[in-house]
Amino acid sequence: MVFEESLEYVKELFAKYIPDKVWELLPKSKITKALLVGVSAGFLAYMIFKKRYKLPPGPRGWPIVGNTILFSEGNLPKICTDLARKYGPVYMIYFGRERCVILNNLEVINEALLKKGAQTSDRFSGYAMDITLHNSEDIIFGSYGTGWKLRRKVAARALRLFMVRGRLNEKIQLAVSMTVEAMLKEKEPFDPKPYMFYTTLNIIAGFCFSASYEYDDPKYLEFLKLMNEQASVSSKGIMFENICSTFARLGIYKTESCRKFESLVGRILVLIGEHVEQHRANFKSGEVNDLIDSLLEAEREIASEGEENMAYFQPIHISLIVFDIFLAGNETSRSTLLWAMMFILGVPNVQKKIQEEVDSVSGGRFLTTDDRKHLAYTDAVLHEVMRLGPVAPLGVGHRVSCDVTLGGYDIPKGTMMLTNLWALHVDPDFWPDVDQFKPERFLNEDGKMAPKPDNWLPFSAGRRVCLGEPLAKAELHLILAGLFQQLEFAPAPGTSVDIEPDIKGVALVPKPFKVVVKKRY
Numbered sequence: 001m002v003f004e005e006s007l008e009y010v011k012e013l014f015a016k017y018i019p020d021k022v023w024e025l026l027p028k029s030k031i032t033k034a035l036l037v038g039v040s041a042g043f044l045a046y047m048i049f050k051k052r053y054k055l056p057p058g059p060r061g062w063p064i065v066g067n068t069i070l071f072s073e074g075n076l077p078k079i080c081t082d083l084a085r086k087y088g089p090v091y092m093i094y095f096g097r098e099r100c101v102i103l104n105n106l107e108v109i110n111e112a113l114l115k116k117g118a119q120t121s122d123r124f125s126g127y128a129m130d131i132t133l134h135n136s137e138d139i140i141f142g143s144y145g146t147g148w149k150l151r152r153k154v155a156a157r158a159l160r161l162f163m164v165r166g167r168l169n170e171k172i173q174l175a176v177s178m179t180v181e182a183m184l185k186e187k188e189p190f191d192p193k194p195y196m197f198y199t200t201l202n203i204i205a206g207f208c209f210s211a212s213y214e215y216d217d218p219k220y221l222e223f224l225k226l227m228n229e230q231a232s233v234s235s236k237g238i239m240f241e242n243i244c245s246t247f248a249r250l251g252i253y254k255t256e257s258c259r260k261f262e263s264l265v266g267r268i269l270v271l272i273g274e275h276v277e278q279h280r281a282n283f284k285s286g287e288v289n290d291l292i293d294s295l296l297e298a299e300r301e302i303a304s305e306g307e308e309n310m311a312y313f314q315p316i317h318i319s320l321i322v323f324d325i326f327l328a329g330n331e332t333s334r335s336t337l338l339w340a341m342m343f344i345l346g347v348p349n350v351q352k353k354i355q356e357e358v359d360s361v362s363g364g365r366f367l368t369t370d371d372r373k374h375l376a377y378t379d380a381v382l383h384e385v386m387r388l389g390p391v392a393p394l395g396v397g398h399r400v401s402c403d404v405t406l407g408g409y410d411i412p413k414g415t416m417m418l419t420n421l422w423a424l425h426v427d428p429d430f431w432p433d434v435d436q437f438k439p440e441r442f443l444n445e446d447g448k449m450a451p452k453p454d455n456w457l458p459f460s461a462g463r464r465v466c467l468g469e470p471l472a473k474a475e476l477h478l479i480l481a482g483l484f485q486q487l488e489f490a491p492a493p494g495t496s497v498d499i500e501p502d503i504k505g506v507a508l509v510p511k512p513f514k515v516v517v518k519k520r521y
């Protein structure tokens with residue numbers, strides 16, 4: 001009786017959609033009838049009432065792998081930019097089952113990062129980061145929430161202190177002097193790449209844990225090896241486990257890249273953990289010499305405020321924050337310096353102009369960050385290097401935390417979001433002579449730095465903007481000014497430096513080149 005009444009009710013509800021004749025076809029058995037009606041009604045209700053998304057267009061994907069093959073080799077930012085020509089500035093692709101929206105012009109990147117930052121600032125972390133970084137509870141890969149906010153605030157405070165209390169100048173001067181000394185020992189043409197890392201390592205290790213290394217120090221050599229291997233793993237493209245983690249989580253299969261990544265990150269964390277323990281053993285409140293001291297001080301403050309925030313700031317988080325700053329601070333800066341070296345030696349007169357400017361300001365003394373405003377040409381060179389030499393051309397993957405519209409399309413909750421910053425930097429409608437290296441484009445008529453062009457966004461923007469932007473700009477500027485103040489660089493005799501980048505895996509890198517140096521005075 002109850003079933004008959006229910007059936008009548010369902011018939012009435014769907015009368016608009018299902019003609020009477022269809023109901024006559026139902027089997028006689030009550031159980032089969034009930035099952036059939038239940039399942040069909042459920043399906044129909046789903047189809048009628050389900051949320052309809054107006055998803056962005058995009059290339060057709062393959063079953064299981066989606067569009068991953070499209071991105072497995074070649075110049076990733078260029079592939080993304082080419083796709084934007086076909087599908088428009090907002091399009092959707094699939095890495096396996098992972099849905100990803102790619103944003104390709106200033107309007108929509110600003111809409112996402114600035115106007116709708118509250119909805120778009122979560123992170124895409126992935127299996128490899130989750131497994132190595134304590135469920136991605138660091139800053140870079142951390143979910144957008146209370147823990148991330150607290151850790152970012154504490155690290156930002158330490159960075160500010162490092163910059164304003166003058167230690168930055170001291171560390172950069174020391175690092176540049178050590179690099180100059182080591183380079184001058186080279187008797188043959190040499191690859192400048194390891195020296196770029198040597199310089200940034202001595203600054204970032206100085207900031208993180210007050211360490212500095214000689215050029216033949218086994219610790220420096222170990223960090224160099226780890227960083228090179230890490231860069232090589234990252235350049236291989238999208239890690240399988242980050243788009244399909246089932247096999248890895250079940251312990252059935254892991255790719256070579258994933259295993260290598262885990263062991264590299266594990267080793268760097270062990271080295272950092274040793275520094276944290278040494279600092280903890282000698283820590284005196286009020287005596288803050290570096291990032292670890294600053295984090296230990298913050299740990300005490302947070303504990304003294306009560307239990308509320310302590311879960312977000314455990315001892316492991318100290319190591320993870322130091323890991324982030326150490327990795328992001330070295331990898332990005334050393335790569336930018338190598339691009340800079342390539343452009344400065346590959347484009348006529350750039351080195352000469354830097355040296356003339358530096359000589360006119362310094363009079364032979366050590367430069368400091370206060371000199372930056374008087375070294376506008378050098379600053380413009382750095383800006384042009386960062387325009388063309390992409391360190392994070394697609395930013396770092398975000399994830400939208402709730403349904404949001406971008407560029408007029410619906411982006412469902414959970415979608416990964418990439419910002420094609422490189423597309424802004426090579427937009428021919430914005431930059432005249434877009435492919436040419438022209439630092440002057442950043443200067444005004446008086447030869448001073450002009451306001452930042454809207455389409456120049458190497459550090460991204462909004463709530464997840466690069467935490468190290470102020471440090472990176474000041475540090476890289478002073479390193480370049482300091483190196484070219486003291487040394488004359490030239491390509492190895494009989495060679496020239498090719499400024500056409502190389503494609504290594506999916507990363508864009510300078511082609512290998514060798515240099516010779518001599519002391520200027």
Ligand code: HEM
Nearest residue numbers: 139140328329332391392395396459460464466467468472
């Ligand atoms: C040339 C130098 C650098 C470039 C081009 C660069 C670029 C970027 C970009 C594009 C992001 C992602 C922003 C987003 O998600 O929208 C980022 C994040 C980050 N960067 Fe940098 N970076 C540089 C140097 C540094 C340095 C020197 C440090 C540290 C001292 C640093 C620390 C970080 C951190 C901690 C994040 C994560 C921020 C968050 O998720 O809240 N970066 N960087």
